[in-house]
Amino acid sequence: xxxxxxxxxxxxxxxxxxxxxxxxxxxxxxxxxxxxxxxxxxxxxxxxxxxxxxxxxxxxxxxxxxxxxxxxxxxxxxxxxxxxxxxxxxxxxxxxxxxxxxxxxxxxxxxxxxxxxxxxxxxxxxxxxxxxxxxxxxxxxxxxxxxxxxxxxxxxxxxxxxxxxxxxxxxxxxxxxxxxxxxxxxxxxxxxxxxxxxxxxxxxxxxxxxxxxxxxxxxxxxxxxxxxxxxxxxxxxxxx
Numbered sequence: 001x002x003x004x005x006x007x008x009x010x011x012x013x014x015x016x017x018x019x020x021x022x023x024x025x026x027x028x029x030x031x032x033x034x035x036x037x038x039x040x041x042x043x044x045x046x047x048x049x050x051x052x053x054x055x056x057x058x059x060x061x062x063x064x065x066x067x068x069x070x071x072x073x074x075x076x077x078x079x080x081x082x083x084x085x086x087x088x089x090x091x092x093x094x095x096x097x098x099x100x101x102x103x104x105x106x107x108x109x110x111x112x113x114x115x116x117x118x119x120x121x122x123x124x125x126x127x128x129x130x131x132x133x134x135x136x137x138x139x140x141x142x143x144x145x146x147x148x149x150x151x152x153x154x155x156x157x158x159x160x161x162x163x164x165x166x167x168x169x170x171x172x173x174x175x176x177x178x179x180x181x182x183x184x185x186x187x188x189x190x191x192x193x194x195x196x197x198x199x200x201x202x203x204x205x206x207x208x209x210x211x212x213x214x215x216x217x218x219x220x221x222x223x224x225x226x227x228x229x230x231x232x233x234x235x236x237x238x239x240x
Contacts, residue, residue: 012053069223
């Protein structure tokens with residue numbers, strides 16, 4: 001019997017690149033991959049049908065300064081956890097590498113300089129990388145997800161404690177053990193050693209994989225229900 005091909009991937013950013021958890025459609029084979037660029041993952045695993053990635057895809061602009069999906073995700077997570085979903089940076093910021101210049105540009109274009117978080121600015125190179133890839137492979141393959149929404153959904157629509165706390169890590173492990181099996185999670189955690197990825201990076205990649213399976217099976221959810229398109233025609237939506 002042929003070994004089932006890897007068709008699903010959950011991807012999260014980590015030190016030095018990206019950590020991905022890849023699996024076949026039935027989750028019988030699950031393993032991690034550490035890559036410098038997401039395109040490297042596709043080259044290494046060309047059978048992937050769904051790549052669920054924790055990065056903004058479809059970016060706001062002068063005409064639409066805030067994405068509806070970010071606003072709705074923050075509302076679902078509630079006041080105590082809404083800051084875990086940052087507002088995606090505007091497309092006109094791509095290519096800027098100086099935070100002060102980026103803030104000044106936001107002030108000039110929108111009068112919203114303070115709305116650009118330092119975290120959103122820091123991941124601009126990652127956003128640019130994925131934006132280029134998505135325009136090549138399309139959003140049927142590359143889907144934006146958010147691990148916090150995935151865990152919220154796994155947890156019966158209850159927000160999970162911060163991933164930076166031991167209680168939050170423990171709860172995430174319990175949820176992932178339930179859906180993937182403890183042996184799978186433990187083995188992937190062992191394989192993580194030496195990759196420079198943190199434990200919460202691995203758990204976020206697993207959460208993205210959980211959403212990828214739901215997307216493949218046709219019962220995922222998305223925010224908003226009727227997403228808008230950005231200036232380049234990309235949907236501004238978060239799947240979970």
